[in-house]
Amino acid sequence: MPVPRDLLAAVRTYLDVEIQSGRRRQPLDPAVVADFLAPPAPVAPAPVRAGSGGRAVPAAGSGGARPPAGRSGAGPADPAPQADPAQVAAAAPDVAAVAEAVRSCRLCALAATRTKSVPGVGNADSPLVMFIGEAPGRDEDLRGEPFVGRAGQLLDKMIAAMGFARSEVFIANVLKCRPPDNRTPTPDEMAHCLPFLRRQIQLVRPKTIVALGATAYRGLTGDPGASISKFRGLWLKFGDIPLLPTFHPAYLLRAPAAKRVVWEDLQKVLAFLGRTPPPVQKK
Ligand code: SF4
Numbered sequence: 626m627p628v629p630r631d632l633l634a635a636v637r638t639y640l641d642v643e644i645q646s647g648r649r650r651q652p653l654d655p656a657v658v659a660d661f662l663a664p665p666a667p668v669a670p671a672p673v674r675a676g677s678g679g680r681a682v683p684a685a686g687s688g689g690a691r692p693p694a695g696r697s698g699a700g701p702a703d704p705a706p707q708a709d710p711a712q713v714a715a716a717a718p719d720v721a722a723v724a725e726a727v728r729s730c731r732l733c734a735l736a737a738t739r740t741k742s743v744p745g746v747g748n749a750d751s752p753l754v755m756f757i758g759e760a761p762g763r764d765e766d767l768r769g770e771p772f773v774g775r776a777g778q779l780l781d782k783m784i785a786a787m788g789f790a791r792s793e794v795f796i797a798n799v800l801k802c803r804p805p806d807n808r809t810p811t812p813d814e815m816a817h818c819l820p821f822l823r824r825q826i827q828l829v830r831p832k833t834i835v836a837l838g839a840t841a842y843r844g845l846t847g848d849p850g851a852s853i854s855k856f857r858g859l860w861l862k863f864g865d866i867p868l869l870p871t872f873h874p875a876y877l878l879r880a881p882a883a884k885r886v887v888w889e890d891l892q893k894v895l896a897f898l899g900r901t902p903p904p905v906q907k908k
Contacts, residue, residue: 708732714820720749720828723821727801728769733817735802741769745797745825752794753898754787755831756780757822758873759840760800762807771796776875780837783874787891788903795829797822799844815844826863833894834863838873858890860897869894 710732717723724744730736743761756772764774772780781791800810800818810818822844826834836842839853845863853870861868871890872883895902 710817710820714824717824717828720745720825723824723828727821730801730821733802733814735800735804735814738805739802740766742801743769743771743798743803744801744821745795746770747791747795748793749795749829751830751832753832753900754784754789754894755795755797755826755829755834756784756837757834757841757845758796758798758837760798760807760810761803762875763803765798766803771798772874775878776873779874779877783887783891786888786902787895788900795825795831797825799841810840812849815840819844826866831866833897834866834868835891835894836868836870838876841873842870858886858893860893867897 713726713730713732714723717726727742727744730742736742739761743765747755758772758776758780761771762774762776764777765771771777780796784791784794799822800814801821802818804810804814834845836845839851842853842856843849843851845868846861853872857871858869861870869890871887872880877884877887892902
């Protein structure tokens, strides 16, 4: 039975964390292995989106077919390969203009399958931290806002633990449109979309950047084969902005034991900024 590549990558990252924590043996529970290898549960039929002419929107992981060209509100389906992404992004004079360019962008094929593109949200006036993730998932695609699903709720907790409100930081993704079935972005999609992120960073001017996960790290550093386990927690630079990679919240949902090292990473960011985390509230 084929095993999804992202699942194998998650297992590898989890084992890397265990090794870094000094663990040398990992007892295997046969029931856990059987559960891991079991076929995925059937996905409930996707709801019909109001205003879509009765066409069902495929749910995440459903393997649904791509919608036909020119669906309602999405414009023509063909990307515009003749346009230079860097020129399009550079023409945006401010963060709002970048968002507008992203919303109308058709530079790659993901324009044909997205519901909404997801430019980014938050404090665009030189925030202390800018968080950068991989790409929108199902919830983000529906709402047009990054990190609003389960991983987003965990990111909100990470931000709160650092003593910030979500509105005080800027949050964006390397890729602004959802890849079908949440697959990993292709190098071509990254190449087309990265100029928008670079322009956002240039305009937002964050004091630090936290790269969430391997795709964000690869997009920001240009290192295509890098392992996030190797570089997480190490200070790097994006231009002259300090950049610290750590694990993506979606990975932490699958491997909660890694929250400890992520919190260590976030404390490094706070120390760099000269801040201390707020005291833990007792319930
Ligand atoms: S993923 Fe990026 S480059 Fe592709 S259509 Fe969306 S905004 Fe444009």
